[in-house]
Amino acid sequence: MYKLLIRPLLFLIDPERVHHLSFTFLKLILGFKPLARLIGTFFTYQHPSLERELFGLHFKNPVGLAAGFDKDAKLVDKWGYLGFGFVEVGTVTPRPQAGNPKKRLFRLPKDKALINRMGFNNGGVEVVAERLRKMKKGDLIVGANIGKNKDTPNEKATEDYVICFEKLFEYVDYFVVNVSSPNTPGLRELQEKGPLTQLLLSLQDINQAKPEPKPLLLKVAPDLTDSQLDDIIEVCATARLDGLILNNTTIAREPLATVASKVEAIGNGGLSGGPLTARAQEVTSYVAERSPELPLIGVGGIMRPQDAAERLEAGASLVQVYTGFVYEGPGFAGRICRGLV
Numbered sequence: 001m002y003k004l005l006i007r008p009l010l011f012l013i014d015p016e017r018v019h020h021l022s023f024t025f026l027k028l029i030l031g032f033k034p035l036a037r038l039i040g041t042f043f044t045y046q047h048p049s050l051e052r053e054l055f056g057l058h059f060k061n062p063v064g065l066a067a068g069f070d071k072d073a074k075l076v077d078k079w080g081y082l083g084f085g086f087v088e089v090g091t092v093t094p095r096p097q098a099g100n101p102k103k104r105l106f107r108l109p110k111d112k113a114l115i116n117r118m119g120f121n122n123g124g125v126e127v128v129a130e131r132l133r134k135m136k137k138g139d140l141i142v143g144a145n146i147g148k149n150k151d152t153p154n155e156k157a158t159e160d161y162v163i164c165f166e167k168l169f170e171y172v173d174y175f176v177v178n179v180s181s182p183n184t185p186g187l188r189e190l191q192e193k194g195p196l197t198q199l200l201l202s203l204q205d206i207n208q209a210k211p212e213p214k215p216l217l218l219k220v221a222p223d224l225t226d227s228q229l230d231d232i233i234e235v236c237a238t239a240r241l242d243g244l245i246l247n248n249t250t251i252a253r254e255p256l257a258t259v260a261s262k263v264e265a266i267g268n269g270g271l272s273g274g275p276l277t278a279r280a281q282e283v284t285s286y287v288a289e290r291s292p293e294l295p296l297i298g299v300g301g302i303m304r305p306q307d308a309a310e311r312l313e314a315g316a317s318l319v320q321v322y323t324g325f326v327y328e329g330p331g332f333a334g335r336i337c338r339g340l341v
């Protein structure tokens with residue numbers, strides 16, 4: 001029904017507007033518990049073989065909602081009703097920021113893809129922490145994806161990450177250091193070995209000084225070379241990271257079925273969805289072969305249950321979806337779970 005009726009209508013409207021409308025709609029219907037439970041019976045799929053134990057956490061299934069969808073934790077306690085085993089809020093920055101000027105989110109339906117240059121639009125860490133403090137998340141695992149404000153220079157980036165880490169520490173189950181968004185100028189330079197090691201060691205020192213440290217992960221871009229990936233693996237070991245998220249959106253524009261003039265007119269931004277499947281799969285296999293002990297979360301171009309199965313076979317312990325959820329609709333996480341079983 002979603003693909004036949006609802007999606008064609010939604011795709012007539014500006015994508016960012018649809019995003020906000022969906023939030024309003026979901027908040028309304030999932031805010032009414034009996035209805036939310038009923039919806040849950042349609043959209044969730046449970047089976048003991050889906051359960052995962054990872055970084056000391058129990059995941060009721062391995063399918064998560066990727067960062068960027070619920071940036072401000074507005075619906076964080078509701079995603080379980082749509083079949084997700086975990087959700088990653090953020091990217092959260094210390095201060096609120098508006099992000100890039102609109103229009104900044106584009107659909108490429110021929111490729112089942114999106115291009116976005118949102119630029120970490122978010123309400124800031126105080127707002128997100130307060131929302132998380134009030135919610136009852138039940139058995140859903142919640143991660144926080146943290147970043148820096150646009151006007152914070154890279155030399156001071158660590159301070160931003162530390163602020164977000166400290167303010168959210170009590171309220172989330174795991175942390176992800178995001179240095180891979182293509183939409184904050186210079187951010188991806190923090191993926192280089194020197195600055196990355198310094199940033200992650202600073203956070204890990206603070207984390208390990210806590211009575212109960214939280215799992216600390218890193219999210220990287222799919223555009224890294226093999227030797228840069230080797231460096232990342234080394235940095236993960238040095239900073240004793242708990243895992244790696246592969247991948248963020250790509251700045252590449254190949255291979256696309258959408259006409260080149262349309263892609264050019266869209267301009268800068270990160271590409272996600274169908275065109276990312278092969279590259280994300282390749283990166284997962286590469287890292288899993290070289291570092292079999294390092295837990296991986298596979299994300300990027302998971303558009304069918306089969307893609308999720310292949311990502312897990314390649315060595316990921318969990319998967320996340322964003323663009324697939326937009327194209328496949330609210331039953332997507334449940335369908336992946338059913339397909340995996």
Ligand SMILES: Cc1cc2nc3c(=O)[nH]c(=O)nc-3n(C[C@H](O)[C@H](O)[C@H](O)COP(=O)(O)O)c2cc1C
Pocket residue numbers: 066067068069071090091105114116118120145178181219247248249272273274276299300301302320321322323324
């Ligand atoms: C509109 C949009 C906003 C995003 N915002 C973030 C973000 O704030 N932080 C982040 O780490 N990733 C963000 N992402 C990247 C996704 O989490 C994911 O890594 C990427 O889209 C690849 O997965 P997909 O092909 O399933 O969409 C965003 C993606 C999209 C499409």
